[in-house]
Amino acid sequence: MINKKLLLVATSNPGKVKEMLEYLADFGWELQLKPDELEIEETGDTFIANACLKASEVAKATGKWAIADDSGLTVDALNGRPGIYSARYGKTDSDRIERLLTELGNEQNRKAQFVCAIAVASPHGAIAIEVEGKCDGEILYNPKGSSGFGYDPIFYVPTQQKTFAEMTPEEKRSHSHRGQAFQILLPQLDRIAIV
C-alpha cells in the first residue's frame, strides 16, 4: 500500500523534524529526514523562494513528496535585516542577538516580524503548496526569558506582553510565525493526502 501521508523534510536537522512533527503528527503525517548526502544551497532571496527551492530539490532527488521551511526575523529599522540571513548573522545565538542589538542601538522604532515560509513539492518537484506565517513584535533593548532558541529572548509580543522566550512551548506554538504557517498549511495538506 502506498503511504499517502509521508513527507521528506528538506533538512538534516533532527530538531526541525521533531518540531514539525509537533504540528503534523496528530493529523497522521509521518516525516522522514532527507538523505544526508543531499545538500541544497539556500540561494533564494526571499523566505518563500528558499523554502520552495529546498522542497523541490529534495522531492526531485528522492521521488517522494517533500516539505521545507525557511524562517527568520525582519527588523523594520534595519530595512528587513537580518531576514533570510537570520541563521548566518553570527556563530552562536548570543552572537546573533548581540549583533542585532548593536546594529539597532538606541533606535526608537523597534518593530519587527518573525516570518516562516513552508513549501510542499510533489515527487516531480512541482510546488503544490506554499504558505507564509507572520508574527508581529518588538525588539527589546535587553534579552528577557530563557525558553526557546535563537532570537526568542529579544522578541517581545505586545498582545501577549511576553517575549517568545517567556512563553510556554504551547503558547509559542499558538502565537508564533511557525504556528500561523502550519495553521494555513494543514487543511491544504489534507487535500494532497486524498489525491
Ligand code: IMP
Ligand atoms: P532556518 O529557517 O533554519 O534557515 O533558520 C532561521 C533562523 O532564524 C534560525 O537560526 C534563528 O536564528 C531564527 N529563527 C527562526 N525562527 C525562530 C524562532 O521561532 N525563534 C527564534 N529565532 C528564530
